[in-house]
Amino acid sequence: MGKHLSLTAADAHKLGGYRADPAGTPKGGLVVVQEIFGVNKHIRAVCDRLAAEGYVAVAPAVFDRFARDFDSGYTPDEIAHARSLMGNINFDHMMADLTAARDEMKGVGPLGVIGFCMGGTAAFLAGCRITGLSASVCYYGGAIAKFADEKAKCPMQMHFGEKDEGIPMTAVEEIKKKQPQAEVYVYAGAPHAFSNDDRASFRKEATDLSWSRTLEFLAKTMKK
Numbered sequence: 048m049g050k051h052l053s054l055t056a057a058d059a060h061k062l063g064g065y066r067a068d069p070a071g072t073p074k075g076g077l078v079v080v081q082e083i084f085g086v087n088k089h090i091r092a093v094c095d096r097l098a099a100e101g102y103v104a105v106a107p108a109v110f111d112r113f114a115r116d117f118d119s120g121y122t123p124d125e126i127a128h129a130r131s132l133m134g135n136i137n138f139d140h141m142m143a144d145l146t147a148a149r150d151e152m153k154g155v156g157p158l159g160v161i162g163f164c165m166g167g168t169a170a171f172l173a174g175c176r177i178t179g180l181s182a183s184v185c186y187y188g189g190a191i192a193k194f195a196d197e198k199a200k201c202p203m204q205m206h207f208g209e210k211d212e213g214i215p216m217t218a219v220e221e222i223k224k225k226q227p228q229a230e231v232y233v234y235a236g237a238p239h240a241f242s243n244d245d246r247a248s249f250r251k252e253a254t255d256l257s258w259s260r261t262l263e264f265l266a267k268t269m270k271k
Contacts, residue, residue: 048095054107054151056143062111064148065091067098075181075269076103076152077159078145078173080166082240083129085110085117089245093163100262103155107148109141109169121246136165138172145173149180157181157269159201161261164189164240167205174201182268184261187211187239192218195225203229204264206257208237208250232260 049067056062065086077097081090086106094104110117113135119125149158159182162170167188174183175197185191185205192214203226207219216233223231234241234253241250242257 048098049091049104052105052151054105054144054147056140056147058140058143060112060140060143062144062147063108063116064151065094065106065108066151067091067094067104069098069101069103071101073103073155074101075156075158075265075271076105076149077161077265078148078152078170079104079106080141080145080160080162080169080173081106081109082164082166082243083110083133084119084121084125085114085129087118087120089243090163093161097161102265103152105148105151107144109144110135112137112140112144133165138169141169142173142176145169146177149177156271159183159265159269162186162188163242167191168194171203171205172197174199174203176200181270182265184264186242186257187214189213192221195222199226199228202264202268204261205229205231206242206260207231207233208239208241208253209233209235210237211239213239230260230264232257 097104160173161184163186167185168190170185237253240248242254
């Protein structure tokens, strides 16, 4: 359904990405922000699912600044390697890359952002720092609490697993307090990365519920 593409950020950095388009007239466009595993099979599948729901979806390869064409699986060695790259993450650079993805979809209707894990944090920051977005959906963003004092520019929805080993419920409560306008959902018994069906952490019930909430939220906020 999708295709690979090239994007250019405002600082002239060129990066890759993946784009999926709906069959009919788009309802709008969504920037899809990867986990630390690159624009891999899971993230491309998310783009395809969004396209099937009527949205243009573009996933920028935000690791291209330091690990071009990075595409990882989830073996212990692959996870360790992906984690070893996290010290290179620069959210200012990432915002420039997400803005390039936003600009790629100009003219398709309202624009939003959805991200997972590291991308969940980036989606939150995009909703605070990037203009022209109608919605931000954040799945288990581990560093959102660190940035929770920033002011949202658009409606936000967040999803967390109750048993996330990296995001304590105290952090989620802090986010709720500092972002009272946001829709924040916690899924009982769900671990980190509960919506990634390529990993052992996948929980179908939590995924189905969070996805239905995501689609309802997008329908409500991304109106033409």
